[in-house]
Amino acid sequence: MIFFGTGSANIDTKKTKNTVCQHCKTDNSLFINIYRRHAHVFWIPVFPLGKSGSSYCSHCKEVLSQKQMPEDLKMEYKNIKGNAKGPLWQFAGLAVLACLITFVIYSGGKDKENTQLYLNVPVIGDVYEYRANNGNYSTMKIRRVTEDSLFLSLNDYEINRISRLYKIEKNENYPEDTYGYSKSEVKLMKRQGIILNIERD
Structure with missing residues (x-):
């Protein structure tokens, strides 16, 4: 049985500049959290699927998705999201797959070489x-x-x-x-x- 699905990891958290929480009106209390989703097989990340995020007020604890953000906050969110780089471990599955392919190719060539040797001797x-x-x-x-x-x-x-x-x-x-x-x-x-x-x- 093959276990596959999706997961996500926080790849960046930044405090916004010159923003005010629309709920509690507190200055400079907003943070942007960026997450990147990835596909996994047997819980090993294979490749990333995309980024998403939300804002968070450290004072009143309000959390907003991108669609709920006011325009000034949404612009800052897009900039932070665009610059956020995910961890390399989210590509671990691709690295494992590349190693397996290399091993199979090498083993196949070695088996063919051994078979010819055994046939001759x-x-x-x-x-x-x-x-x-x-x-x-x-x-x-x-x-x-x-x-x-x-x-x-x-x-x-x-x-x-x-x-x-x-x-x-x-x-x-x-x-x-x-x-x-x-x-x-x-x-x-x-x-x-x-x-x-x-x-x-």
Whole structure:
């Protein structure tokens, strides 16, 4: 379940100049509070949505929204709002997202590099994840390596999603029988998209 919503943070509070509270008529008692709303996912701020604010009288405690303010106060409010800068933490989610994207790109490149290395230099115990003719997925494990051939034990089970291969990747699921393939045949299966990934402990 994904939790998302909005929140707000006070980004500036300034005392107004040459203003009088319209309610209690006290001079220089008005403050402007500026807030910035932000969207969040799992309570992590992702990006700001906009700014709003209100005035506050320190003497009579009257609070006014922008629409309720007299014109002179409204002008000062707009200036303070325009100059108010929010905290960088309201962009924390974007920073996290950028890091995740960078990590995924790096990991994908590293996985591709490792797969090619494992394909060129196979060792006993390597597990080949492959797509079967019926569209399901399974694995086969290298039991013996010779100069030009690989001898693989085929997993007794298949599964309909590649992301669930871990459920059948168990030593007891591999029989003693092995099938021999030339190294060139295995590389061809990789190029054809039959072998999808190679895992090595």
